[in-house]
Amino acid sequence: MSTVLKSNTQGAHTGTLGGSAAAKRGLGPKLRRLNIPGGLGGWLWLAIIILPVYYVVITSLKTQAGYFGQNPLALPTSPTLENYQMVLEADFAQYFMNSAIVTLGSVIPTVLISFMASFAIVRGAGRFLRLVNGMFLMGLAIPLQATIIPIYLMIIRLNLYDSLLALMLPSIAFAIPLTVLILSNFIRDVPNELFESMRLDGCSEWQTMWRLALPLTRPAIVTVAIYNGLHVWNGFLLPLVLTQSPSLRVLPLGLWTFQGEFSVNIPAVLASVVLSTLPILVLYVIGRRQLLAGLTAGFSK
Amino acid sequence: MSNAVSTAPRAAVRPASSKPTEQRKTALAWLTLPALFFFLVFAVVPLAGVLILSFTSWDGIGAIGAAGLDNWFSVLADPGLYNALGLTFLIMAVSWLVQTPISLLLGVFTAGSQRYRAALAVLYFLPLLLSSAAVAIAFKALLDPNFGLATGLGLPFLAQDWLGVPQLALGLVIFVIAWQFVPFHTLIYQGGVRQIPKSLYEAAQIDGAGTIKQFFHITLPQLKYTIITSSTLMVVGSLTYFDLIFVLTGGGPGNSTRILALDMYLRGFRANLMGPASVIAVILVIIGLALALFLQRLGGKDKQGSQLEGL
Known part of the structure; x- marks a missing residue:
């Protein structure tokens, strides 16, 4: 009796973390x-x-x-704080803006189009959709960085070399496979009866997607948005290869050049490291529960 | 039986939605077009492009000319390739051996419900927030023999020329990779452990199995697919440790940390030999695909489809 009570209170303590309470009772003493x-x-x-x-x-x-x-x-x-002042005077505000533009400009389209694709893959049928899904799954196994040389060539030919747009387009393509995978896993979890009742109400699939699937998969969408955002924000190879002007540097690239120029002033170099991470840290503090819970669920399904 | 019941209202509504369900399902295909467009143009076309470029000569600026099999012959005859291949597989294997047990144990640990463990898990995740450039710069400063960790902790054996001695540089690279990526895999294992049915442990407890027995007979076998997922991501991901090594060692000292991805970059964008660099890129893609397929096989043939989805 007392053990039951004990495990109950422990469950209540950790109730906020979802599965952990169950795991606890399972593993027991x-x-x-x-x-x-x-x-x-x-x-x-x-x-x-x-x-x-x-x-x-x-x-x-x-x-x-x-x-x-x-x-x-x-x-x-x-x-x-003079190191921080020095870093800010070295154009870090500009790098910050560039990183923010590239990150938002990549993550929003990625999540939007991946969500639509995932909805179609889960709810639809037919050989075409199976083919598309198979292709995205294949994309997971390919180290996409290996395509950097043709991407460089294409970006030059499209007259996009040394622009922020040049960083966004490949970032979107690279992020699609994993985003589709995680989102379709979550859409698959939406009970079929809900879709059925939407259909009976005469809603089109388009309406069902925005009014039913979108709100129900919002946690997953936030998760993949943060995850992709992290990747783009921290990305190094694309900016290194596809941009040149100091005014177009994103933070990781700015860090690297700053380190090259001020290698004798270690405190200033490390202040630049802290500053480049600060925005992400703030986001993490706000959204950490969502991110951690979403990632554990998304990858271990 | 229940089928007949549920089709009855469907038939009644059909005139209202005007399209039969099957057609409606195939019609959804257009929703994939935007994603498909981006993926085709900026992932599939470049993938084909890299193969084509491996048969051309190009300096990155001027005209592109046909080169036949020249690049392939020259790269395959270059000892630098085998050095890079060896290093890539060495770093991959050692990273896997180091990271998997740590992530698995930490995953089991953080899956426990004690409050402090959840708090620890939040801190464990910190390295994932940092860019590889930031991590590399931080470790360079940290390992300074005079003004870093060695002096701070009073441990003279840490005062080594970490970036100047080939073996030390390689060890450092592997350590920093683990530092950065163990948190992510911990998270995957944590999720896997939480999905193990608790009844299995209850049954084992009744049978009198101890903690260690439970770990080896329940936790580990139940985590089989999680291990495959994590290993796939780890192994394929290890092909792309470019930025960390680029900033940390630049491939040096000498060529002692020049892995394939770095070799590709240096040949292409430093030596302006895009043809040979594309050959390396093709090799990278082949290795990635082969490894992923091999690891999926390990998961069992019939489970292949669902395992890929399980990623």
């Missing part, structure tokens, strides 16, 4: 015995993850003198 080596390993990995992050953040707040004089892992004695 056994899991608690695993705690010692498991916990040690868990905390050890945390240290491995956090130590570099900690180092980057504190160093970015140090003066040059502090960097050379202090213990590298000690907190800065006289914290300064």
Whole structure:
């Protein structure tokens, strides 16, 4: 009796995390015995993850003198923001804008057209749709970076070389296979009766898609949007190959050139690292539950 | 029987929706056209293009000329190719061996319900937010022999010339890759563990199986398809560790970390030999496809279709 009560309260504690409560009750007291080596390993990995992050953040707040004089892992004695000021003066605001434009300009079309395709693949029938689906699945297995040379050629021929649009078009194509896969997995989970009742109400498939499938798969859509956004935001090869002008640099490329120019000023270089990650970090803090839950569900179905 | 019941209203409504269901289902195909267009133009055409370009000579700016099999002969005779191939497979294999057990154990660990584990999982994910360029730059600074981790922790053995000695550079690359990608695979395993029916553990507990037995007889076999999914992503993904290695070591010292993707970039965009670089690209694509097919086979032939979907 008491064990039942106990496991119930524990379930309530973690209820926000969905499946974890169930997992807990399944693993039962056994899991608690695993705690010692498991916990040690868990905390050890945390240290491995956090130590570099900690180092980057504190160093970015140090003066040059502090960097050379202090213990590298000690907190800065006289914290300064001058490194950040220097980075911002080095056109990082421009790079930030470029990254934002490219990311939004890639993610919104990707998610929109992939959602439509997923809806058709799940709800439709016929050889054509099976073929399209098969092709997208194939796309998952191909390292698409290997196509960079013909893409470079095509972008030149389309007169798009050294433009932000040149970065968006291939980014959209690269993101489609995985996005379609995850979204169709989620659309497949929508109970058939709901589609049936929409049909009986005389709704067209087009209406069903926007009024039923879209709202019901919104969590998945947010997940793939964040996931793709991360990829585009952090992408390096496409901007490296397809742009040239300093005014068109996106953040990772800006980081790389900044590091090349200011390699002696490590605190400033690390401040640029922090600044380029900050927007993503803010998004992560806001949407982390959605992202983590969506990714676990999307990939392990 | 239930079929007859459900078709009755369908027949009655048919005049209202005016189209028979089958036709309606095939008519949905046009919804895939925008995605198909982008994928064909910017993924399938370049894929064909890379094969064609491997038979041409082009410096990246001027005219493109036919070169027959010259590129293929020259690349296949180049020891640089075999160095790059060897390194690619070495990094792939060691990365898999390092990352899979860590991700699997961390996945099982974070699937537990203790509150602190969920909090840890949130922090574990941090490296995935950073661009490879940022990660590479951070580690370069961190490993500075005088002003980095070695001095900070007082561990002199960390004060090595990490980027100057071939073996150390290779080890560093593998470590940093694991640092960056283990979180993602942890997440996949976490999801996999949560889907294992709890009744299996209850039954095992009644049979008196201990924790370790449960792990090897329930958790591990139940995670078979998760392992295949994660491994496929890991192995195919390892072909594209371009940006991290490019910023971290640039392929050096010497050619000791010059993997295929980097070799392709350096030949094409640094040495302006797009033909030979395209040969490398074709080899990359073939390896990627072969590996993915091989891993799907491991999952069992009949499960092939659903496994790909399971990605």
